[in-house]
Structure formats: C-alpha cells, structure tokens
Amino acid sequence: MDRQREHVLGVLEGLSEEDLRRPVLPSGWSCLALLRHLTLDVERFRFPGLIAGEQDAAGQPAADAEAHWCVPEGTTIDEVFADYRAAIARADAVLAAAAPEQ
Template identity: 50%
Template sequence: MTEPSAGQPDPEIAALLDCLTGQRKHILGILDGLDEADLRRAVLPSGWSCLGLVRHLALDVERFWFGAVLAGDPAVIAALADEPDAWLVDPDVPAAEVFDAYRRETSLADAIITATPADTAPAWWPTDLFGKQNIHTHREILLHVIAETACHCGHLDAVRELIDGHRWLVLTG
C-alpha cells in the first residue's frame, strides 16, 4: 500500500471519502428545490420526513460513527444520551438549520476521517445498546457509512419521485 504524503490522508481513505462525498452530495441534491412543507411531509407509512432523514444522517450516522465510535470524543458520546429521536424535526426548526447541521457534521467527520489511518480500531462502542461490536477498523466504519448513506439516497430518490416526479439520475438514450 502506498504511504500517505505528509498532511495527506491514506490513498485508500481518500478514495473511500470521495465515494462518501458523492453520496452526501446526492442526499442534498435530491432534496434541492423542495419547499418546507414537502421537506416535512411524511410520504411513506413509516412516517419519516425528508428533513428527519437528513437529521438522522447528521446525528445518528456522521456524528455517531465518526465523532463517537471512531474518535471516542467524550463530548459527542455524552451528547448522544441527551439527543431526542433524530428522525423527528421540531416544527420551529427551519429546514436550512437541518441542512446546515448535516453539512457541519460531515465537515467534522471529514477532519476525523482524513486524520485517521485505515486500520485504526474504534475508540468506543455502546455495547449496552448494540451488543458485541462487529466493526473493527476505520475502513469498516467508512464502508458501513457509505452503504447506509447510499441506502438513504435511494429512500430519498423514491420519496422525491412520489412528491413531484423529480428523479436524481435519468439516463436518456
């Protein structure tokens, strides 16, 4: 494996981060142009909204996996216990604030991702909530987050199409 240059992330981590960045752009892009009402509307029987999914990604995915699990940041770990259901967005919170929080969490996560070698073990794991840890390296955390974010991209693609017919990727021949 190629060693990273001074100040540069491991090439493997950089490639994985590029993939994750693409999925994050998809999350924001598929929602571009929706008004507050549509961003808050539950379209599926499970009841989540587009804003709720973005908030979930910010708190339960980016903050949890990188700030808490990978970095073991005590402040982030402590905040997890006080956080209400991430899928729920208070009606008084503007959509822009939810999107800003997602961008902020991805930026914080990127700093952790680029500073951490691929084989680094997680610093913390909530065994009381999730049982035995089955993700053992930074690489595995990144792959998990890429898969989860991509899955949620698909959820948002379907919901956006149901709302107004807009599709993120349309191939024409």
C-alpha cells in the same frame, strides 16, 4: 462518501419546504427527518462518536435513534441543512486524522 452526500443534498435541496416536512410513511418519517438522521446517527455518531470517541453532553456516544428521526419544532430547514454540512465537515476531519500514514 462525498458522492453520496452530494446526491442526498442535491435531491433534498430541490424540494419545497412542504415536501421536505411532509410525512411519507405512517411513522411520520419525512425527508427532513431523514437528513436529521443522517446528521446525528451517521455523520456525528459513527465518525466522531465511534472513531474519535467523542461524547455528547451526558458523556455518552451521541445516539438516540428515536429522537434522531424527529425534527424539533421550530427548527428551520436552513438549520437542518447547515447542521448536516457541519457534521460532514467534522466527520471528514475525524477521518483525515484517523487515516494511517503511508
């Protein structure tokens, strides 16, 4: 997983702000929206949400597919990247704690 995460970051960190925010599909999907999706639906939902049973503020596993493909207005690129890195760190901690002892 680390290699795939590094690959995603390596590709996206080389893009300009314009390229990160530019919609590349008719749905409005952008590279920055992809990173938000990976943050919320993969790193946060699948690992802390499903493995550790953590919930969002509403008491539900954190998953809202529609909202997770949108970057909220006013959110900076640095915030999206930092959020992704923080979600990776939390997911890694959850996985390490869930690993069976050998």
